[in-house]
Amino acid sequence: LAKTTQPISMDSYEGQEVNITCSHNNIATNDYITWYQQFPSQGPRFIIQGYKTKVTNEVASLFIPADRKSSTLSLPRVSLSDTAVYYCLVGEWRYGGSQGNLIFGKGTKLSVKP
Amino acid sequence: EAGVVQSPRYKIIEKKQPVAFWCNPISGHNTLYWYRQNLGQGPELLIRYENEEAVDDSQLPKDRFSAERLKGVDSTLKIQPAELGDSAVYLCASSLTRTGSEQYFGPGTRLTVT
Structure with missing residues (x-):
């Protein structure tokens, strides 16, 4: 499984777009990129998953360049409720299933911040 | 639809005492996971079940930890005897099998060993 590197922390203000970049230089051909979100006192929650180019859902967008050695989670117009820990995961699975x-x-x- | 249910939510015990955590996965989810999350860290997998079978328990400290999933539904994780270093949040997650489904996490059990 490819190792990932992402910033320990980021600050933003309400209404701004937030981009969190994750590097995964050793990503393998069959690996997918998945992001989870975790609020305090809760378990992680799936946000988005992709393999290449761009994926968008109602919550976020995921940008993956052609070499797939990095990926960027984009959160549009964040609010106070987006304060959480965001995990980038890479592995040969879809959605972390069996x-x-x-x-x-x-x-x-x-x-x-407000 | 009910999510993953865990109990208790909080547990405080003295070292060397036994403790057990219970998990009820989402109905129809064949795959069940137990994770441990230390403060400031991401969750780490302890054991994964496919129905009743533990298919990956390589990270489970077998000298003091045990788990079971009778009838392929509910699961119990036990620690006996507990040590100070076992203080953590124990998370249960479930997913559909072979359908590329995401993992759904429960709220976790916060264990404090004194």
Whole structure:
């Protein structure tokens, strides 16, 4: 499983767009990139997953360059409720199902200020 | 639809005492996971079940930890005897099997060993 590196923390203000970049230089051909969000006293929650180019859902966008050695989670117009820890995971599975296990790093602690 | 249910939410015990955590996964989810999360760290997998079978328990400290998933539904994680270093949040997650489904996490049990 590819190792990931992401910033320990980030600060933002309400209404701004936040981009969290994750590097995964050793990503393998069959690896997918998945992001989870975790609020205090809660378990992680799936946000988005992608393989290449761009993926968008109602919560976030995921940008993956052609070499796939990094990825950027984009949160549009953040609010105070987006304050959480965001984990980038890379592995040969889709959605962390039975094909493999999730390996979490320390994540990025995002603090959104008013 | 009910999410993953865990109990208790909080547990305080003295070292050398036994403790057990219970998890009820989302109905129909064949795959069940137990994670441990230390303060400031991401969750780490302890054991993964496919129905009743533990398919990955390589990270489970087998000298003091045990788990079971009778009838392929509910699961129990036990520690006996507990040590100070076992203080952490124990998370249970479940997912559908072979369908590329995301993992759904419960709220966790916060264990404090004194």
